[in-house]
Amino acid sequence: MAPSLQPAPRISMVAGETSGDLLAGLLLDGLQAQWPGVAGQGIGGPQMQRRGFTAWWPSERLAVHGYSVELLRRLWGIVQIRKQLRRRLLADPPQVFIGVDAPDFNLGLEFDLRAGGIKTVHFVCPSIWAWRAERIEKIKRSADHVLCIFPFEPALLARHGIAATYVGHPLANVIPMQPDREAARARLGMAPGDEVLAILPGSRSAEVDYIAAPFLRAAALLRQARPALRMVIPAVPALRARIEQVVRECGMAEAVQVVEGQSHTVLAACDCTLIASGTATLEAALFKRPMVIGYHMHPISWRLMRRKQLQPWVGLPNILCGEFVVPELIQDAATPEALAAAVTQWLDAPTQSPDTLAVLEQRFTALHETLRRDTPRLAADAIQKILAA
Structure with missing residues (x-):
């Protein structure tokens, strides 16, 4: 210019x-x-x-x-x-x-x-x-x-x-069309063959208050079934201490790596992400990563929001694709058990349903090209x- x-x-x-x-x-x-x-x-x-x-x-x-x-x-x-x-x-x-x-x-x-x-x-x-x-x-x-x-x-x-x-969308130019997973893992101290779950419980204080605990309890269930699973949370600097407190309260201090910022590095490194609804879900889609979208808010806020909702989807990837390409577990549906089960399906997909992953990557690549x-x-x-x- x-x-x-x-x-x-x-x-x-x-x-x-x-x-x-x-x-x-x-x-x-x-x-x-x-x-x-x-x-x-x-x-x-x-x-x-x-x-x-x-x-x-x-x-x-x-x-x-x-x-x-x-x-x-x-x-x-x-x-x-x-x-x-x-x-x-x-x-x-x-x-x-x-x-x-x-x-x-x-x-x-x-x-x-x-x-x-x-x-x-x-x-x-x-x-x-x-x-x-x-x-x-x-x-x-x-x-x-x-x-x-x-x-x-x-x-x-x-x-x-x-x-x-x-x-x-500005993020479509910031995020590479083909993210380098191995380089991102190296920056986080992870091995190329690790199975990695990114946990993103939101960038607002109240989101962390409502969402972090169910996400961490789901992570604990996943850890029981998959002891080698690497889990990492990219924390907004102002919320890092609060997130680390929730991690400790859920008994996951030894299992979850909390890093300050670096959300793009974490999304590039992961196999799947458990993620709060918001702009971060679009970032995950641009990184071509499978995800489980979860959200929880005060019951009064939820009732008011539902009255004004015009579409069946909450997550941006689903809205932009016009269908449920990734699961959404919102409010009462966002239980630790349901969240863990949905994440497990994605983590098992490389061996049990690789075509599902390929189709999702194609959809997200097409979305990326449209927004770039x-x-x-x-x-x-x-x-x-x-x-x-």
Whole structure:
């Protein structure tokens, strides 16, 4: 991408949680190729700060689980952050505001900023095709433009008069088409012939509270049947101590390796992953790894979410493939016994049903090719056009 001759625009960004920080960091790569020196300010995490972004608040301050009881516990602090940020941006306006995911926080903020004359971009279309379809009107009022990571989304938004651009999924370029399993295992101190299970209990504190224990109890059952099974958890740094505590409480301290970060290395190394529903499931699919998707939340949150669910699937790989290509065990179904049994089927597949693994790899490879675009360049080009309009 040839750098623009125009001076770097003043931008503000808000990214919530680990996944949003990753996406925003990749977007900054494209913006900095277009405008060397652009950095931005607002709410962000370590990936953004590594690229020069000034974080007035860290991304994890916006991380919540569910949208009822857990949200209410932290609602006051989040509302105050948004009020302070709104005042700050309206008093000293950027040329463009980019809200990265976190729609509950960003769409309301974008509405106010747009009303104040600031151009607004929302990066990652809220999953109105999966649940909460009523959000479409809020998107229309809030965003001048939406950057979409799935190819079917721009046409859906266009039907409602919302300008949008498909930019591909940034992770599809970060993750290699053919991951090097042996190199990843070497980095983790594992042998090429080891049988490896990756356990990913989520990147939010409340997810760990609800999901880690059932996952670890399932791991204990698997360990009984497969004593040589290597198990590894890539822990978000802020949650490592909590995860290690749950590992100890479940009596798995000697059996489970906990590493800080390195989720991509762990997914590349594994034979199968037991994984919480979320962006990480798409990462696992791009690594072409079989998985068992599990999730558990507060019962009130679960009842509210189910009422707004539009599709039979929860996990992104199943949603994007349009069928249950991998098992989902959600809420009451996510028992340690059921989780362990589902993982066992994948671990046994190389000898008992190798064709199933081959078909899954083909589906995930096709998905990877569909999502693979030059996301940083396409996103930066779209933002440049918005600024020039």
